[in-house]
Amino acid sequence: MKIQKGEYKFELVMVSSDNCSYCDNSKEYLNNNTLPYRVVNYAMFPPFKEGGFTTVPQFFLFNRETAEYELLCDQGYVGLTRLSRDAILARLRGWGHEL
Secondary structure, eight states: OOOOTTSOSEEEEEEEOTTOHHHHHHHHHHHHTTOOOEEEEGGGOHHHHHTTOOSSOEEEEEETTTTEEEEOOSSHHHHHHTSOHHHHHHHHHTOOSOO
16 A cells, blocks of 8 residues: 555554465455555564564554654554554554554
């Protein structure tokens, strides 16, 4: 899904790998909820290793103003599905850090 530049303060980044059913389920969840996101491979994403993560998917918010990443939710796919569409959009807009 293409992200419109400047529309949101944050960009949703899904850290994924090949042949990952939870990653496929996450993409379906994000697409069904018409949420903009970008997929990156875990091996090409330094915050994944730096954060000590060992499982995918993981979801990060990229701050377009500071060029920093922060974790969107714990527990990968399960954590993502516990968030409402509105809560995720609020985070993308930069409307607070509490979900």
